[in-house]
Amino acid sequence: MLDSKETQYALQEMGKMFPNATTSLIADSDYHFLLAVILSAQTTDKAVNKVTPLLFERYKYPIDMANADPKEVAEYIKTIGLYKNKAKYLVECSKMLVENFNSVVPKTHKELMSLSGVGRKTADVVLAERFGVPAFAVDTHVHRISKRLAIVPEDATVRETEKILMSKVPKEDWIKSHHRMIFWGRYQCMARAPKCETCPLLEICQEGQKRIK
DNA sequence: AACTCGGGGCA
DNA sequence: TGCCCAGAGTT
Known part of the structure; x- marks a missing residue:
């Protein structure tokens, strides 16, 4: 050992x-970074960066996506894998951010894990990359x-x-x-x-x- | 614990 | 062209 x-x-x-090993996910806010990390499951940062510009332009804040039809969101991300599930996660996650976290991305592992589409790995990445929390x-x-x-x-x-x-x-x-x-x-x-x-x-x-x- | 989603990356 | 995969949820 x-x-x-x-x-x-x-x-x-x-x-x-x-x-130069680092993440290449592009996001202008905590919320958008969270969405990008959720989308990056089982695919590459490159594939994610290809769809996020238009997606983020259309849905700027959690409230903008909270009541969206997953099918509409799916249209923006259908070029990456697992897109139907991910569209569902993004909408549900946004809804939970609005209802449970005052539209602010939480900064604890437990709270992040409670969000739809956010598992152990995604929570750790958000904490480490975005919030500087050791993970x-x-x-x-x-x-x-x-x-x-x-x-x-x-x-x-x-x-x-x-x-x-x-x-x-x-x-x-x-x-x-x-x-x-x-x-x-x-x-x-x-x-x-x-x-x-x-x-x-x-x-x-x-x-x-x-x-x- | 096994199954599902899916286009991308690589042989 | 075929095969596996930079996960998370469901059963």
């Missing part, structure tokens, strides 16, 4: 390959990378992985590390065909050693 020092070394190496968002990339590098046990749950990462990585590096692992998972250590042959972390990687044989 990688200790804290080795884990930070690995993250540092990821940073060398992806020095380590564990998505499938982060989870997979953590397991492959043996930062966490092979059978660790998402919740356990989050806890271990928070203990092994300094709090001020949580957001940065999240981004690096996302990029690492997308361009270097992909789910199906990781590039072990050219990987600078091969020597300390549990999964890499297994695969290279």
Whole structure:
């Protein structure tokens, strides 16, 4: 198992390959950022940024979408995946913001989680990216990378992985590390065909050693 | 715990 | 062209 020092070394190496690893979601307000993160589930920031300009122009505040027909909202986002469900989430989420939070995006994990379409990962991303609240968002990339590098046990749950990462990585590096692992998972250590042959972390990687044989 | 939504990304 | 996926909700 990688200790804290080795884990930070690995993250540092990821940073060398992806020095500009960060979110590219575009939003001009907390509300719009929340919607963008909800939309980003199971797709790319790029795909989301393609539909949000018109969507945000049409629905500026929660009240503007709270009583909208999900079918109308769906028209704005139908070029991204899972669009029918997401349209429903956005409308319901906006309605809940108006009714339960005075149209202000809440800043606690529990309150965010209570919103439609907002799960553990989305709540963590909003807290970390938008509100500067320390959180380590564990998505499938982060989870997979953590397991492959043996930062966490092979059978660790998402919740356990989050806890271990928070203990092994300094709090001020949580957001940065999240981004690096996302990029690492997308361009270097992909789910199906990781590039072990050219990987600078091969020597300390549990999964890499297994695969290279 | 398994299933569903779905266009995008990549082989 | 085919296959899986930068999740969350439902059953």
